[in-house]
Amino acid sequence: MRTGNITLVKKMNKQLVLKLIREKHPISRADIAKTTGLNKATVSALVDELIAEHFVHESGIGESTGGRRPLMLRFNADAGSLVGIELGVNYLYAVLTNLNAEIIWEQRRSFRPTEGQEAIVGEMAELIEAAIRRAPATPYGVMGIGIGVPGVVHTESGTVVFAPNLRWGDVALASALQKRWPHHPIIVENEAKLAALGEKWFGAGKEFAHFVYISAGIGIGAGVVLQHQLYRGVNGLAGEIGHHTIDLNGIRCSCGNIGCWEMYASEKYIERRLAEQGRSEWLGDRFSVAAMALAAESDEQLARILEEAGRYLGIGLLQTVYAYNPEAVIIGGSLAQAGEHVLDPARQEVKRRILVKKESEPYIIPSELKEKSCAIGAAASVLEAVVLPPEFEPALPAPQAKQG
Amino acid sequence: MRTGNITLVKKMNKQLVLKLIREKHPISRADIAKTTGLNKATVSALVDELIAEHFVHESGIGESTGGRRPLMLRFNADAGSLVGIELGVNYLYAVLTNLNAEIIWEQRRSFRPTEGQEAIVGEMAELIEAAIRRAPATPYGVMGIGIGVPGVVHTESGTVVFAPNLRWGDVALASALQKRWPHHPIIVENEAKLAALGEKWFGAGKEFAHFVYISAGIGIGAGVVLQHQLYRGVNGLAGEIGHHTIDLNGIRCSCGNIGCWEMYASEKYIERRLAEQGRSEWLGDRFSVAAMALAAESDEQLARILEEAGRYLGIGLLQTVYAYNPEAVIIGGSLAQAGEHVLDPARQEVKRRILVKKESEPYIIPSELKEKSCAIGAAASVLEAVVLPPEFEPALPAPQAKQG
DNA sequence: GAGAGTTAGTTTAATATATAAACTAATGGT
DNA sequence: ACCATTAGTTTATATATTAAACTAACTCTC
Numbered sequence: 073m074r075t076g077n078i079t080l081v082k083k084m085n086k087q088l089v090l091k092l093i094r095e096k097h098p099i100s101r102a103d104i105a106k107t108t109g110l111n112k113a114t115v116s117a118l119v120d121e122l123i124a125e126h127f128v129h130e131s132g133i134g135e136s137t138g139g140r141r142p143l144m145l146r147f148n149a150d151a152g153s154l155v156g157i158e159l160g161v162n163y164l165y166a167v168l169t170n171l172n173a174e175i176i177w178e179q180r181r182s183f184r185p186t187e188g189q190e191a192i193v194g195e196m197a198e199l200i201e202a203a204i205r206r207a208p209a210t211p212y213g214v215m216g217i218g219i220g221v222p223g224v225v226h227t228e229s230g231t232v233v234f235a236p237n238l239r240w241g242d243v244a245l246a247s248a249l250q251k252r253w254p255h256h257p258i259i260v261e262n263e264a265k266l267a268a269l270g271e272k273w274f275g276a277g278k279e280f281a282h283f284v285y286i287s288a289g290i291g292i293g294a295g296v297v298l299q300h301q302l303y304r305g306v307n308g309l310a311g312e313i314g315h316h317t318i319d320l321n322g323i324r325c326s327c328g329n330i331g332c333w334e335m336y337a338s339e340k341y342i343e344r345r346l347a348e349q350g351r352s353e354w355l356g357d358r359f360s361v362a363a364m365a366l367a368a369e370s371d372e373q374l375a376r377i378l379e380e381a382g383r384y385l386g387i388g389l390l391q392t393v394y395a396y397n398p399e400a401v402i403i404g405g406s407l408a409q410a411g412e413h414v415l416d417p418a419r420q421e422v423k424r425r426i427l428v429k430k431e432s433e434p435y436i437i438p439s440e441l442k443e444k445s446c447a448i449g450a451a452a453s454v455l456e457a458v459v460l461p462p463e464f465e466p467a468l469p470a471p472q473a474k475q476g
Numbered sequence: 477m478r479t480g481n482i483t484l485v486k487k488m489n490k491q492l493v494l495k496l497i498r499e500k501h502p503i504s505r506a507d508i509a510k511t512t513g514l515n516k517a518t519v520s521a522l523v524d525e526l527i528a529e530h531f532v533h534e535s536g537i538g539e540s541t542g543g544r545r546p547l548m549l550r551f552n553a554d555a556g557s558l559v560g561i562e563l564g565v566n567y568l569y570a571v572l573t574n575l576n577a578e579i580i581w582e583q584r585r586s587f588r589p590t591e592g593q594e595a596i597v598g599e600m601a602e603l604i605e606a607a608i609r610r611a612p613a614t615p616y617g618v619m620g621i622g623i624g625v626p627g628v629v630h631t632e633s634g635t636v637v638f639a640p641n642l643r644w645g646d647v648a649l650a651s652a653l654q655k656r657w658p659h660h661p662i663i664v665e666n667e668a669k670l671a672a673l674g675e676k677w678f679g680a681g682k683e684f685a686h687f688v689y690i691s692a693g694i695g696i697g698a699g700v701v702l703q704h705q706l707y708r709g710v711n712g713l714a715g716e717i718g719h720h721t722i723d724l725n726g727i728r729c730s731c732g733n734i735g736c737w738e739m740y741a742s743e744k745y746i747e748r749r750l751a752e753q754g755r756s757e758w759l760g761d762r763f764s765v766a767a768m769a770l771a772a773e774s775d776e777q778l779a780r781i782l783e784e785a786g787r788y789l790g791i792g793l794l795q796t797v798y799a800y801n802p803e804a805v806i807i808g809g810s811l812a813q814a815g816e817h818v819l820d821p822a823r824q825e826v827k828r829r830i831l832v833k834k835e836s837e838p839y840i841i842p843s844e845l846k847e848k849s850c851a852i853g854a855a856a857s858v859l860e861a862v863v864l865p866p867e868f869e870p871a872l873p874a875p876q877a878k879q880g
Numbered sequence: 881g882a883g884a885g886t887t888a889g890t891t892t893a894a895t896a897t898a899t900a901a902a903c904t905a906a907t908g909g910t
Numbered sequence: 911a912c913c914a915t916t917a918g919t920t921t922a923t924a925t926a927t928t929a930a931a932c933t934a935a936c937t938c939t940c
Contacts, residue, residue: 077926078925101917102916105918112917112919113919113921116918116919136916137915138916139914139915139917140915141916141917
């Protein structure tokens with residue numbers, strides 16, 4: 073039960089000030105007081121503490137607006153480092169970043185999809201080891217390790233509950249790694265959810281309170297951000313909307329169900345259509361949505377396939393609108409490499425089918441962090457867990473009473 | 477921007493104490509201190525204020541547990557009254573309740589679906605007038621008026637944006653009524669969303685932090701409660717999941733789209749099947765899901781139709797699980813009158829198709845408030861807006877760091 | 881049935897924090 | 911040179927929670 077007490081108030085205000093500095097720096101104490109409504113004295117006290125904690129530093133003197141010149145404050149992105157790992161179906165991608173998610177070091181490794189679970193965890197540990205070795209000397213050092221996996225995760229225990237494409241079930245990933253790094257916070261989370269966090273903190277989601285990140289690659293996953301917070305549901309299943317049925321009498325999905333969205337708006341669909349149309353030169357090792365998008369400029373058949381996938385994408389996006397009614401939908405994953413070839417038909421399909429007029433249509437925009445969304449999001453999850461918790465976001469607005 | 481200050485802390489704690497008393501009464505000051513963690517002195521001070529405000533009263537002396545006997549506290553449901561209105565497609569239903577949603581007075585009126593918008597609003601005003609006249613003498617009197625409408629609503633302005641079955645578009649309902657009752661808060665909200673609020677406060681949703689209320693009647697609407705709060709999305713479109721496409725090549729829906737869920741798991745489906753199978757004796761004025769459910773006990777064909785609708789209901793519920801991953805789904809609306817005839821096949825369908833094992837399956841349970849969900853929810857919306865705002869609910873849990 | 885121990889609730893003093901107002905510092909404009 | 915203005919600090923005050931001491935009322939046991 074969250075009881076209020078005076079230290080809670082201080083925590084809230086300190087977080088508020090730190091977030092404002094991070095977003096609006098360089099900014100003066102006086103500006104912070106004005107925009108937050110906090111008293112100047114309060115702001116000064118909080119800023120002094122943040123400076124002592126190395127999260128903020130004074131960066132020089134700003135321009136006068138008719139009086140004394142302000143001391144400008146900046147977020148200290150070099151207070152510590154973050155490690156982010158993306159576990160793909162056949163690769164590992166690791167980044168080491170500062171607190172602005174600026175990449176200091178990165179490495180990508182492939183593995184055979186047939187490799188065993190222990191071997192993969194071992195390779196992941198090596199990457200983490202390598203990342204930590206590269207970490208620069210900072211006040212806090214490496215503040216934690218975030219790991220994105222393509223499956224359903226139990227975050228409290230850091231367990232991968234079910235990752236069909238890896239053929240993993242109930243793998244206690246965090247525990248395994250925690251043995252080696254007992255003093256580092258380790259976060260294990262679904263790949264799309266972390267990518268959503270990445271876009272929220274450092275990408276296309278910065279401006280939105282409610283948005284959905286769609287990871288359209290081999291399958292479709294989603295990360296749902298509501299009221300500036302990642303929404304997981306009771307078991308972390310929220311956002312598994314790739315398995316929404318869109319065609320009752322359609323194609324069987326690997327999940328056992330029939331007509332799942334991800335059979336129509338993912339790589340799987342494109343591959344199927346390429347095969348059907350005898351375009352096997354694009355299949356296997358040579359499969360690349362990015363290359364297809366280029367070739368589609370002068371290849372009507374390829375353009376058509378991408379457009380179809382885009383239409384199907386739009387049909388599913390409509391459901392996203394009805395379910396979450398977000399301000400924006402951010403499209404990531406390999407399908408996003410096709411750019412407007414899929415985004416434009418998707419937008420048209422939403423516009424054509426939507427129940428109520430324009431204002432309800434979300435912005436449908438491409439990911440900004442591209443193939444780095446997940447790894448950067450993994451790093452961001454550490455930032456959020458350790459430095460900038462979202463717990464004091466204002467609550468959802470209650471049903472409004474109109475009153476005279 | 478929500479800045480913390482000392483009065484905020486007090487508000488939070490006072491709300492917490494009031495909510496606890498409401499839920500757990502009779503309860504002593506000492507118990508409140510124990511369960512909330514607040515200091516006994518703090519609790520006493522807050523309770524004294526709540527008593528002075530008539531929201532709480534001492535209800536006598538409890539049993540000793542080995543020492544001084546406690547003074548028991550109770551929520552004072554008679555501090556004021558609430559008016560709740562349900563606007564149906566061809567009827568109006570009004571309730572006057574106390575703060576426990578106990579009905580003091582109620583009235584139901586039918587109108588021709590052809591009646592004009594002004595006439596309907598006029599009838600609604602008459603009902604409100606009648607309700608207010610019946611309100612007992614209480615400290616606060618009638619605390620506000622809640623109105624549920626079958627359509628999309630802009631709550632800030634109290635405008636009905638789009639109500640297809642009423643053929644309303646952009647009706648400034650709150651403003652119209654506000655002229656007559658300038659000093660009463662008036663809340664206009666979607667019918668399913670209010671019903672969800674009703675179940676949350678007084679029905680099957682009491683125990684759940686995350687649940688979805690499904691209103692399956694002529695069409696399908698939903699009210700989504702996440703983290704104890706109604707989720708509306710940016711334009712109040714969140715929960716319009718009746719228009720999720722489940723059959724790409726299916727039947728055209730009144731919304732213009734094809735294969736919407738509500739064409740398969742609502743009255744519309746049952747009527748279509750009855751017609752197809754030549755069972756027109758159940759159509760028109762004699763249509764009644766409740767009566768059909770009774771007859772289905774000895775009529776295989778009717779039982780089959782209900783079962784089919786239940787299966788389709790389940791297919792859509794699966795999407796609800798993937799979208800929101802709630803603890804429970806509460807089924808209301810006329811379809812719920814068929815009870816286990818539809819709920820059981822719906823549960824089976826979810827179980828059969830779901831991606832990950834048991835724990836992710838929500839409870840699928842019938843509404844407790846039945847046909848009163850919406851009107852009671854409308855009353856509850858006033859309670860929530862005026863007396864017990866949800867704004868201090870603890871934030872969603874952030875991605876958890878497992879740490880040594 | 882008296883006293884010890886226990887639980888309920890109040891009073892009092894201490895503490896933490898935000899705020900308002902007064903103050904110092906620094907600057908631009910006239 | 912001086913005044914008005916803006917930035918930031920210091921000081922005094924108000925509000926709320928808390929811990930601890932206290933009063934009240936009860937049960938249990940010998």
